Amino acid sequence: MLSGDIQNNKLRILGKLTASLIHEIRNPLSAIKLNLDLIKMEGNLLSKDVLESVNDSLSATDRIEYMVDSLLSFARVVTHGRENISLNKITLNAVDLLAVKATKYGVQIKHNLDENLIYVYADENKLLQVILNLITNAIESCEENNGGKIVIKTLYKACKDGGKVHWIIEDNGSGISKENQKKIFEDFYTSKENGTGLGLSVCKMLINEQGAEIDFESKLEVGTKFKITFSVNRMRKLYETENSSNR
Ligand SMILES: Nc1ncnc2c1ncn2[C@@H]1O[C@H](COP(=O)(O)OP(=O)(O)OP(=O)(O)O)[C@@H](O)[C@H]1O
Ligand SMILES: [Mg+2]
Numbered sequence: 001m002l003s004g005d006i007q008n009n010k011l012r013i014l015g016k017l018t019a020s021l022i023h024e025i026r027n028p029l030s031a032i033k034l035n036l037d038l039i040k041m042e043g044n045l046l047s048k049d050v051l052e053s054v055n056d057s058l059s060a061t062d063r064i065e066y067m068v069d070s071l072l073s074f075a076r077v078v079t080h081g082r083e084n085i086s087l088n089k090i091t092l093n094a095v096d097l098l099a100v101k102a103t104k105y106g107v108q109i110k111h112n113l114d115e116n117l118i119y120v121y122a123d124e125n126k127l128l129q130v131i132l133n134l135i136t137n138a139i140e141s142c143e144e145n146n147g148g149k150i151v152i153k154t155l156y157k158a159c160k161d162g163g164k165v166h167w168i169i170e171d172n173g174s175g176i177s178k179e180n181q182k183k184i185f186e187d188f189y190t191s192k193e194n195g196t197g198l199g200l201s202v203c204k205m206l207i208n209e210q211g212a213e214i215d216f217e218s219k220l221e222v223g224t225k226f227k228i229t230f231s232v233n234r235m236r237k238l239y240e241t242e243n244s245s246n247r
Contacts, residue, residue, distance in 0.1 A: 006097060006132070008125065008129065009129050009132050009133070012129055012202060013196055013198050013199065013202060016187075016198050016201070016202055016205075017196060017198060020187060020188075022068050025064075025068055026065075026068060029061060029064060029065060029068070032057075032061055033058065033061045033062075033065070036054055036057050036058050036061065037058070039054050040054050040055070040058065081123060082121050082122055082123050082210075082238065082239075082242060083121070083122075083123075083124065084119040084120070084121055084239075085119060085120060085121075085122060085124045085127070086118070086119055087113075087118055087119075087120055087127070087154045087165065087167055088113045088114070088118070088154055090124065090127050090128050090131060091111055091113060091131060091152050091154060091167075092111070093128065094128060094131040094132050094135055095109050095111065095135070095152070097132060098132065098135050098136065098139065101136070101139055102139055102150075105139050105140070105142055105143060105148060106142075106146060106148055107138075107139050107142045107148035107149065107150060108148065108149050108150070109135070109150045109151075109152070110149070110150070110151045110152070111151070111152045111153070112151060112152070112153045112154075113152075113153070113154045114153075114154045114155045114156055116156065118154060118156050118165055120165055120210075120212075120230050120235060121235040121236075121238055121239045122210040122212070122230070122235075123206075123209075123210065126206040126209065126210065127206075127210070129202070129203075129206060130203045130206050130207060130214075130228070131152075131167075131169070133199040133200065133202065133203050134169045134203065134226050135150065135152070135169060136199070137199060137200070138150045138169060138170075138171035138173060138224070139171075140173075140192065141171055141173025141174045141175075141223075141224060142171060142172070142173040142174075143173075143174075147172070148171070148172065148173060149171070149172050150169065150170065150171045150172075151168075151169075151170045151171075152167075152168065152169045152170075153166070153167075153168040153169075153170075154166070154167055154168075155168075161231070161233055162231065162232040162233035162236070163231075163232040163233075164229050164230065164231055164232065165229070165230040165232065166227055166228070166229055166230075167227070167228040167229075167230075168225060168226070168227050168228075169225070169226050170223065170224070170225040170226075171223050171224055171225075172222070172223040173223055173224060174220070174221065175218050175219050175220040175221050175222050175223055175224055176218040176220065176224060177220050181216075181218060184200050184216075185200050185201055185204050186201065187201045207228055210230070211230075211231075211234050211235065211238055212228055212229060212230045212231075213228070213229045214226065214227070214228050214229075215227055215229075
């Protein structure tokens with residue numbers, strides 16, 4: 001089951017990659033189809049052989065279009081639905097899943113979890129994908145740092161508008177330069193030899209889908225801190241909307 005979660009994460013990233021690729025294929029494909037249709041309309045000016053080739057090409061583009069559309073529906077991210085879930089539990093699960101990788105990089109992972117915590121109304125699988133991506137990045141940022149350290153915190157802060165739940169992950173790794181900070185949430189931006197550059201863009205998409213926010217602070221050669229914030233009021237509204245229609 002644990003390795004299944006990592007597998008899910010890879011599949012999600014692959015899904016996003018596929019979706020982007022499909023998007024890039026569709027536009028030129030429509031242009032080709034349109035041009036073939038135009039040529040076909042001039043059928044009486046064409047020899048029988050040429051007309052046959054045009055028809056074959058049109059059938060082939062139809063077939064590509066069909067396959068691309070099927071792949072797109074397959075690649076769409078599946079929703080598992082929101083529930084009241086424990087952030088502490090997901091955190092411990094993720095730390096467990098990445099323990100081997102952390103050891104390999106000589107990185108220590110600590111957590112500081114709010115005892116009174118704290119349920120968030122969200123999709124458990126999606127939050128697990130997010131934290132796995134963030135911890136993986138944090139571990140990888142410590143590669144050349146002998147004393148690599150990561151701290152994950154959960155905390156609740158009361159405030160007038162109903163309170164906020166924060167989920168924080170902090171590392172003392174390489175940090176991100178001011179220039180690169182502008183790019184890290186972009187699709188395909190990576191500074192790694194084998195990176196896809198989709199990890200953080202997937203995180204942002206999933207967090208926004210949950211009605212939460214993600215931001216970060218970073219200093220080169222000091223480290224990076226990612227913070228996810230859930231608004232209690234917003235979650236309450238989501239809960240009421242999604243559960244009142246079932247009554
Ligand atoms: N904690 C961090 N410390 C330093 N740099 C980071 C951190 N998190 C992200 N980055 C930078 O942001 C880039 C984009 O991260 P993202 O997770 O989207 O892709 P990736 O890690 O490069 O590739 P993949 O996630 O597919 O393996 C990284 O290549 C790295 O340069
Ligand atoms: Mg990554």
